[in-house]
Amino acid sequence: MSEDTSGSGYVESEYRRDSKYLSDRITADGSSGWPVEPGRYRLVIARACPWANRSVIVRRLLGLEPVISMGMCGPTHDERSWTFDLDPGGRDPVLGYERLQQAFLARDPQYSRGITVPAMVDVPSGAVVTNDFPQITLDLSTQWTAYHREGAPDLYPEHLRDEMDEVMERVYTEVNNGVYRCGFSGSQRAYDKAYERLFTALDWLEERLEHRRFLMGGQITEADVRLFTTLARFDTVYHGHFKCNRQKLSEMPVLWAYARDLFQTPGFGDTIDFPQIKEHYYVVHADINPTQIIPAGPDTSGWLMPHGRDQLGDRPFGEGTPPGPVVAGEEVPAGHGPGGIAHR
Template sequence: MTTVGNPGSTTAEYERAPSRFTDRITADGRDGWPAEAGRYRLVVSRACPWASRALVVRRLLGLEDAISLAVVDPLQDERSWRFTLDPDGRDPVLGIAFLGEAYAARDPGHDGGISVPALVDVPSGRLVTNDYAQITLDLATEWTALHREGAPDLYPEPLRDEIDEVAEDVHRNLNNGVYLAGFAKSQRAYERAYRNLFACWDRLSERLSTRRYLVGDTITEADVRLFTTLVRFDAVYHGHFKCNRNKLAEDPVLWAYARDLFQTPGFGDTVDFDHIKRHYYRVHTDINPTQVVPLGPDASGWSAPHHREELGGRPFGDGTPPGPPAAEEVPPRGRAGAPGA
């Protein structure tokens, strides 16, 4: 996640910069990066929906002991993501103050964006990949030898075409659609993004009115990708990005679906509403020049009953839910109902 996508764009439409580093960490190490416990560090911002996908998948698959976690400050400076939440302002494992240092170790000439999620090779300190779309798929399919016992299959082979189709619609019109609306530089570009977003919204609401999950009867990659946008919608996208036809809490189907996932181990326990709101409202000064962060909305509703179990489905299929998160990985603020949420 970067703050402005492609800052060099001269068009009225927001353009998301593509992932620059797309090496893959695989079981056979064919790109030179084998899946090994303890070798890589996942760097995330809890504010970022793209990084949050990796947080959720890592929890669901039980990869916490295999891949260590670094959380950056939700506020950036001119050098982008920084480790000011850690003692002495440095990541205790990588020893760096800015994520950009891992990018420079990979490519000293890199002058593009510094984005999360990022997987960094601990021995060399080099960035391996910032390909947010591929990272979670590889965690699900290439790291299976290190999955916890009872880990779900988030990308089942018989359903991959359908998952990809649904995920592409969600990405184009909702995941990225909120940014197309929020960063639009003309009324026409904004209205186009707004209409596409809510057309997709209505398709999803109809689809989920009769089924608990997007594809099949268990949680898949498609649900992870939708959740990380929905959980930010009322807190940020509805007002800050002008996606205000309706709130998530005003759609009975999607609101219940989002609460169902939020209350599922591995989803809500990765969410930090404080980081989310402070990042968007304080970093996007072109949209919110005062940098005032709203106190609402009330997050306690995320804990309300959802009744989605009446639709059937088995969240983890033949598997089991993950155990509680490690104490040091529980967001300290911004949990549902917590002060400052």
């Protein structure tokens, strides 16, 4: 449900994610009714959200900025919707909306499910096409190939897909969603079970990554993108706020080096806004943090420490090349990266 806890709640004291998304797809042949078309769609994200962060990274790695514009919501939301409070006048400059909810209601005036990011919006109609976050990134890789930049990586290689799908499913259920299962547990028993599942999976990842640079071997794939957005938030919010506290990421030597390797790769760390991440979790999750006080720490300067993973050889982008500089207007604000200001 992409960072919006409304409508999910607790079932038998265990957290259950609302996964009822608008599942339309934007396809190269247009058979879905939504054809790939440069300039037609706007990707709406929030930097705080790990699910939206995936689409920001993939769009950047593939060089799709010239053909898919991006709108950014602020780090907090109320029960109704994410809002465009970072934009002048509090309105998205392309869609003209104050709230992402307006795009969902343009699609279905009776829409009553979660208003989530990321969302792909059809600019001419102002209506959401899809908020199915796992499929959005796969389609950016497989359906928008005509518009990938020269040197773009193959993030979903056909010969690896069967194994990748299995790895990504385990990463999703046990890690990406596992931290939420800990944080929103409604009983001690549910929390203990969730905690054990999470750290069992993290131990598996430590072992898997000890002698391979990336999850699928020698170069970055979608699987790494999906794991990275959770790791980037682990010490900052999940360790304390969600009680995922057996160890910090910085105390898991293989995963910490792997995460730093990705963070220091263009397209990854330059999408991470630590103050917005903290503001979202500590303010929006008032049931967990009733005071809504945003902690000053942790120190994030360690993300820039040498990682040593290049000793494993391999090339992050295979035969391709890293993306260029961040597009003007999409930069993470100065001071919001490693070692920057504590919070807004």
